[in-house]
Amino acid sequence: MADTPQQQQEPRSREGRGGEGRGREGRGPGDRREGGRGERGDDRRGDRGRFEGPPEIDIEKLISDPLYLDNQAHGVVSRMRDMDSGTKSQLRRLYNAVRRAVRAPESERQQQFVMLRARLAYTIARHSLRSLDSLEKLLLQVTRKNDARGYERFRDLFEAIVAYNE
Secondary structure (H helix, E strand, O other): OOHHHHHHHHHHHHHHHOOOOOOOOOOOHHHOOEOOEOHHHHHHHHOHHHHOOOOOOOHHHHHHOHHHHHHHHHHHHHHHHHHOOOOHHHHHHHHHHHHHHHHOOHHHHHHHHHHHHHHHHHHHHHHOOHHHHHHHHHHHHHHHHOOHHHHHHHHHHHHHHHHHOO
16 A cells, blocks of 8 residues: 555645646656656657658769659658748749859869858748758768769759749
């Protein structure tokens, strides 16, 4: 009967937080709100995939597989429609900047893409375009690789995104 007094004390300590008995029966000691974890923390863990952001785009697959590029473009546009209120003109402005960066002389191309990444990051933050986070990460990969084919495929991906967003 040593367990009974502890069980009786627990509901009394929670009375000030909404009363006893509201969906609290049948819980084990690990399910209580302790150490910052509680009902809300458990619920968030189940939705974690949705809030972590879009999946990363693999630069090597993007270069080698045209269907992968097409699927990623569809995925970005789908996330844009679900998450963001970005306008088509914002996308077109970014796409034009990508095209200019690809056409830049080889000696200046990497610098152009570095600045393009900064511009993309600003646009994402300014207009809450969280669906474009994967493009920012991809742009970092492309810039680090500093390969003409990677730059061209990034441009192709962006072109597909603009086209599918129409």
